[in-house]
Amino acid sequence: MEPDSAEETGRAGAPSPGAGSRSALARAFSEVLLRLTGPEARRRSTRDAALKDLSALLEATECARLFERSDEPHHKMPETLGEVAKALEKYAAPPQEEGGGDNGYSGVAEKAAEVALLFLKLLRKVEAAKKSPSEVCPEWKTGLRHLAGPIYVFAITHSLERSWSSPGSRAVAGEVLALLLHVTDCGSVAGFLRGENEEEKGRFTVILGLLKPSLNKESWKNNPAVKHVFSWTLRQVTRPWLSQHLERILPPSLLISDDYQTENKILGVRCLHHIVLNVPVADLLQYNRAQVLYHAIFNHLYLPEHHLIEAVLLCLLDLFPVLEKAQHWKGDTARPTTHCDEVLQLILTHMEPEHRLLLRRTYARNLPAFVGRLGILSVRHLKRLERVIIGYLEVYDGPEEEARLKILETLKLLMQYTWPRIACRLVVLLKALLKLICDVARDRNLTPELVKNALLQEATGCLILLDHCSQGQVKGLLARIPLSCEDSTVVSCIRRVQQGSERAPYLGI
Template identity: 50%
Template structure:
């Protein structure tokens, strides 16, 4: 009985024959189905499996040149043939992964499985040739969590950055969500090694210049989880704290964009995430009070529709700001008091489609802000409201003022 040829030689040869003889794909599937795990995981097999995976990916991908892609769209059944090739390649990968999974159950082969899996992993730097790859990559990535994601960081971070840097908005959002998953599931020390966290930060920061609400929302949520990691690393690297932190840089740019913004979708996104940045900075929010005050006054003045998401977010922002930077609030009482009273009056007299629970929430948050302003100004707000209460005839407005006056 002749000895079996080494798996390395067989796998390389089959990969080389794929472009010339598409029927080899069926033979390869049958071979993997019948192969023993011990034979498949020989000494040189991981490298050969990597070459085979590359050959299979190239065989399943759409043509690279535009004219070839046009022929696929216009030819008789050519596009269906490309889909059949991709399906056949998918079946081969499933059989190969099943065989590697079976090999992992054998103690003698367990150490050889991981190097093989690393080589077989999909080639996501080629995702533009097959757009479906991005969905496969993101699905697989989002299903790997702590502590297992860390060992794959070098393979998943570059494709995530590449997808987030695409010109299409949907790809940018998908890439940012992949980056967010990495930030949440990789230890900060590993993320900061080789300046990876800084690379992710700069990629996200550049997206803040976008005007698309879904992308801005994804970026801000990711930054809120990345900033603590960056700040911890900075504290460990230097004795004296920096005059400004990455959180300061992000908030400064966000406030710059918020002030003239007129698109309601973006105003809602900015306003909903702003309280988290105020909480993150704490007393250091005092560095941004001038610009933050202008943003708060502008957003309180304009209604943003039935749900009033922007106004509710800004009222929460004002409440957090007063709580953290209360020593700087007394000098701002006249301006903020006027804006809050005007908003209360507008909400009460508005004949629009705002639901009653939303009106109640707006009035409640505005009243809480007035109470906080009164406390930090040692009762000054109560004194200023005395004349308003005596001349106001609207019961709902009087009720808000009464709550402030009776609060001790």
Template identity: 55%
Template sequence: MERHSLLDSLQLTLPEGQGAPEYPPVEQVLPQFLQLFASVGAQQASSKTKRGMVRDLFAILEAIDCQWLLRGWQENSTLVVLRDLVVALSTYAALPQREHDGAELPCKDPSYAAAASQAADVSLVFRSILAKVEAAKGSEELGCMVVGSFLRQVAGPMYIFAVTHAAEKPWNKPRTQSLAQDLLEDLLQVWGCQSVPEFLRGATEDEEGWFAVVMQSLKPELTKETWQRNPATKHVFSWTLQQVTRPWLGPHLEKVLPPSLLLSDDYRIENKILGVQCLHHIIRNVPGADLCQFNRAQVVHHALSNHLYSKEAQLMQVVLPCLLDLLPILERAPGRPSRQLPSAVPSDKVLRLVLTHMEPEHQLALRRVYAKNLPAFVERLGIHIARHLKRLQRVIVGYLEVYDGPEETARLAMLETLKRTIQNAWPRMTSRLTVLLQALLRLMWDTVTDRSSTPEPVTAALLQGATECLLLLDRCSHGQVKVLLQGVQHSCQDDRLKECLRKVEEEHVESFISTEPKREF
């Protein structure tokens, strides 16, 4: 074995008699390396010394075989030393700690560049170790059993290191990312799986993956006092969480719910969004019965409801769909009364608050987010949307009046909302016919006379949506729309508008009640 400056620095004792071995045993090299590595300070000169030690260690690992590295695995001594080595090198390449207030470091901070360079060197060391473990699977003396014993010691910290530096984040460089991605692939290959989700959850429902081990390794970094200090911790947690789906996520609910709530409760918008996305993934992939135990669903609902008062469109875009998936779980919770006053039903309370915020809202971005999610709320309440018709009508009419850009996102969504409202609460529409008819005709006139940059497909979609609403109103009012539209078509000069009105006038009057199931109010 070629001599390296690192070996000369270590106080190695070679056994006498029977000739000296070709190189010192691993039981001497790695522990003394760790002691020497820990004794070096954190100054710039010391950092250069550590970097040289890491590169020498890589050269040594490349020169030896798997027998030298893993021969003491059965006594667990070598594997414990390898675990300590992985932890020490991960700490060496860790990102700079932030202050308690979580202040962000600038993207071009020199400490990020140093961490990226150190992470590249450490990735090479880790890949070399994994290559030896992979080779050990074909060894008669070591066999495949060494893989499970090895991963039990290092899977958590090595996976966290790889995911931290494989992401496209400010603290990573292209070379660092590439090496970390290769490291993650090597880790999967050693375990014999095809993807990260399979590595975390296991190949089958009965097989235990490494998700619990990874979460346990992350746990010290995910407390209320520590999670903001490392900028990568939240990204590793959220990305890892979203790799595990139903039915594998349910048993780990206690590990993933508190950190998700911590993220959601932060004062920075990007952390709120990340936390809500984690909560949404949990809601979708954990059985409702588990969420309802110990009032977990109520806690999540309270956390999400607080975000409804936000004026950030990006946050609202993830909060509303999350609430929509949580509401059915809340309303099916054991022990909840089957009949409640409208003011006590979670779906009614949320919609009432959403409509209250929608009506005076003037930010176009936020109006679009509200409008896009409103049809789902109407479907969620079904016939009970009749409880909110007065305020819902004001919101629909108000939003149909306002042009919101070439894509007309809010108006198209409001037409869909009106359509679903008519289908669900059709017996209550006759008394609101005049107001809705005026709003739809005004929208159609504004659309055909629009001289802005609205694309033709958007114009056609607006006219089609308004025509469908007129047809539904005509059916549920037993032809009253035709009566109110008499003479309008003859005075209209635009061919597209005349064609839409012609479709309504030529529609055969059918009993809307006969085509719909009987509904009680």
């Protein structure tokens, strides 16, 4: 730092600084900014010296001087402080990792802790300015407006539990975020972004503006934290505030979801899902946005990654009502096939030969929602559903038996919606359910008793429904089994079927 600048800065606490000292203070901060962003910033010694000088400047300068505007057009302290905050945020940002490991992030947590202390000093200056009379420090609001965005991006970047953070850096970043919310009079991050009341605009637009240069096709992978900051921030803003930002949030969400890495695909799909849930239907249908979303998400169903499939199916289930709003059925013709039909057809195609347990569980977990969504129209897929249901009921699914329980739930829904078509499938379904009951009754594996009881209860419920659909034929076919069967568990299930069928009317489905 220049000697004369340091000398002027040392007099920062003077009660009535002159114009020259104001310019000297602005030049001192500008010099620090140049050393953080200029060509010499590549040298660690230069950056370390700049950070130490910045810390000394903040400690030596009173809040009245810190946010004071200079008469010179190029030395405006609020704007300069904002640029310094941006430089500090970029300094602490994790670098692009080219080798696929975490070695490149080894020094990021230390940088973050160092920068966090500087941000805490800045925010405490703002806090002191708020408490002082307005005539003493009138420009603190302008300074806070320039500081809030970069400090927020820094705090979220290092608060997330990622490979570049450590418990220490996360803790100090959390302190920065808490103090930022305090000085902005916000009770939560959501309030900070959208505004605490109707008169307050909120800072979501500012944050998106800061992230935008790093969220285009050429640059979004240069900083691995940007996608996580964008995703986390997006999910804090809900309806009705989100719709006004649709043009800014949709392109980066689609960009992230279209990446070749599964992790990024999942992150992007979750962003799109949040948009679907929190943007009005009319806005999603405008300019064919809903169709764009559908095709972008649908293509991920061809990838055999269970976490991705789970995110995609959940998103599609909430997107179907939006897409159906654009369809008009007059009632005098057959109902047209829907996007839900198309997705269910593909799911069933993938389910039949699938042998990987995690994918089988993922498909089975979401199958009841698709049958419930289509209702009686699931009759279009009855043959394939029958094959999938029988095939999945035959395979042991591990101690929790999640897949078989969900398949039984699917079968129960299917019989309720399509009961006139079930009687002709009586023998096939009856054999599958009886085999399942016998297998569970003889199971000596590590399956918990609660899970076994749940399977037997669901299978018995399906037999009762099957009896209703077939006008009592199941009860007649099972009548002789208790006479010859020695397994008390199987006999108990059959007794419950007979008693349930007697109490309930056949057509009460």
